[in-house]
Amino acid sequence: MRRLFVAGNWKMNLVRETGLALASGLAQACPKSHPGVQVVVCPPFPYLVPVAGAIANSGVELGGQNCSAEKPGAFTGEIATAMLQDVGCQWVILGHSERRTLYGETDALVARKTATALASGLSVILCVGETLAERQANQTDAVLDRQMAGSLEGISASDLSRVVIAYEPVWAIGTGLTATAEQAESAHAHLRKWLSVRYNAGLADSTRILYGGSVKPQNAKSLMEQPNVDGALVGGACLKLDDFLPIVRAAQELRPA
Ligand code: PGA
Helix, strand or coil: CCCEEEEEECCCCCCHHHHHHHHHHHHHHCCCCCCCEEEEEECCHHHHHHHHHHCCCCCEEEEECCCCCCCCCCCCCCCCHHHHHHCCCCEEEECCHHHHHHCCCCHHHHHHHHHHHHHCCCEEEEEECCCHHHHHCCCHHHHHHHHHHHHCCCCCHHHHCCEEEEECCHHHCCCCCCCCHHHHHHHHHHHHHHHHHHCCHHHHHHCCEEEECCCCHHHHHHHHCCCCCCEEEECHHHCCHHHHHHHHHHHHHHCCC
16 A cells, blocks of 8 residues: 655745744654655755754654756755755655746656666655646647656656656645545556656555645545545645644554554
């Protein structure tokens, strides 16, 4: 049985005081690694170091929200994967739809970032998902296939074991619209089948596929209890402990220690 995975993507939110209060509260609520549920927080870059301190020796892991595809060097404003590791990150989110649509990140760039991150020892949360227009044109599966093939170009089976996929329908991100459990399950099953064809059945079976897009305490359980939904990538609802913790607890109920 796959270990569930709940990650909070703070995006460009919170400041030191509110962020540290949230991280400390989460660390207190998750004092040690839970065998059934992995918990990750992804604060903005300036807060990685203090948040790493706040969650030290707890069951909460740290991730960055982006990274450069390049090795350290003359790249003003960029963050190298080695730097993320240096400050205690195990994870990095790549291919988020906000990066793709607002900052023009292509599948090819996402693939280069993924390769760089994996080569430096980070694990990757790789996001894919269709827009509303694409869903309405019945192109969801084709879009997912294209993004998976492009974003995982050159990634070997052994490296894929350090990749978690996040299915995030763009129309559900930050909109309050959530995919129904059936819509999520159908997309996740499609992604798992894609993994089995591109890699192999064993790897497809062991890869975690998260759902993201307006996950809330009210809908988390019904989404995560779908057979192919292995957790959640949470945006808005991860900014308050009172919202995020019930999502973590819902996962823990589904995979008791
Ligand atoms: P949301 O964001 O939960 O605010 O919809 C999810 C995400 O972008 O990962």
